[in-house]
Amino acid sequence: MATRNPMQHISREDLYTDLEARILYLHSFLDFSSNDIEALITGSKYIKALIPAVVNIVYKKLLQYDITARAFTTRSTSFEGPLDDNLSDDSPQILHRKMFMRAYLNKLCSDPSKMEFWEYLDKVGMMHVGLGRKHPLHIEYVHLGACLGFISDIMTEAILSHPRLHIQRKTALVKALNKVIWIQNDLMAKWHIEDAIEFDQREGFEVEQEGYLHGKKVLHDIDEETQEAGACPFSGMKASGGGIEACRPAPPPPSHHSPHAIVPDMGAMSLNQDKTSEEVPTA
Numbered sequence: 001m002a003t004r005n006p007m008q009h010i011s012r013e014d015l016y017t018d019l020e021a022r023i024l025y026l027h028s029f030l031d032f033s034s035n036d037i038e039a040l041i042t043g044s045k046y047i048k049a050l051i052p053a054v055v056n057i058v059y060k061k062l063l064q065y066d067i068t069a070r071a072f073t074t075r076s077t078s079f080e081g082p083l084d085d086n087l088s089d090d091s092p093q094i095l096h097r098k099m100f101m102r103a104y105l106n107k108l109c110s111d112p113s114k115m116e117f118w119e120y121l122d123k124v125g126m127m128h129v130g131l132g133r134k135h136p137l138h139i140e141y142v143h144l145g146a147c148l149g150f151i152s153d154i155m156t157e158a159i160l161s162h163p164r165l166h167i168q169r170k171t172a173l174v175k176a177l178n179k180v181i182w183i184q185n186d187l188m189a190k191w192h193i194e195d196a197i198e199f200d201q202r203e204g205f206e207v208e209q210e211g212y213l214h215g216k217k218v219l220h221d222i223d224e225e226t227q228e229a230g231a232c233p234f235s236g237m238k239a240s241g242g243g244i245e246a247c248r249p250a251p252p253p254p255s256h257h258s259p260h261a262i263v264p265d266m267g268a269m270s271l272n273q274d275k276t277s278e279e280v281p282t283a
Contacts, residue, residue: 016199022190023118026183036176037113043173044109046165050158051105055098057154058147059089068143072097103220105151108180118183125187141192145185152181 008028014021026032040047062068072093087094104124110117128144130136156174159165165173 012196013199016196019119019122020115022186023115023183026186030179030182032176032179032183034113035172036179037111039169039172039176040109040112040180043159043169043176046159046162046173047109047155047177048106050155051102054105054151054154054158055101056089058101058151059094059098061150062147063087063089063094071137071139071143106220108177108184112180118187121184122187122190124184125189125191128188129191131191141189144188144192148181148185148188152178 010025011021015025016022062072069087072087072091107117107120112118128137128139130138155177159174159177160170162170
């Protein structure tokens, strides 16, 4: 008879009072491992190339509904007053929010083996319930979850449509990215739901500038890195209707990273595996 692994003990209190314990539990449950971290790091250039088009598509979607559009002027989705008729893709507040969404999605391409990565994702959840900001923002969870699902859908389609990546690399990247997005979804829900209210820790948060964590700037707009990196592998990519069209990308340069482990077997990883032999040649 087959033996089964011993049952792990998970402290309920730790899940609500210790962020690292919650992250490690989610990693274990979702089988988020060094393989996922490797896929994200070696595939980050492909994700970064999608970001400008993804952000434009997301904001077109958010401006389709009065309840989500209203938040850009009232800072709340529960306000039911009149909507600013002049709000558009080119409105100053929309251009400002697009800049931060580009920087946020760029952050998802950074090193998920560092606890700082997950701390900032938790702070994103906190900031949407009116905490940690000089000017509070209140976005109800239904809209946050829908937006994350929409982002996941766009990125999944774009990655799977890449003309040169081998299907194994596409699959690994899609799986890893969706695990990160689902963990972000949990860290959004964590601040909205009332589970374990007896462990509530919603007091004493430091108000910081947007894009900062513990006094350190952690968000950087994708435009800055694109200018530094030169030609983008998705240089012909454009938004088309509800999806993304991409031209054949130019071969990207190899990347070099040295992450510090939060996943136990990170030290055994070989991250510089972006070989042209892994890609499907095109005519």
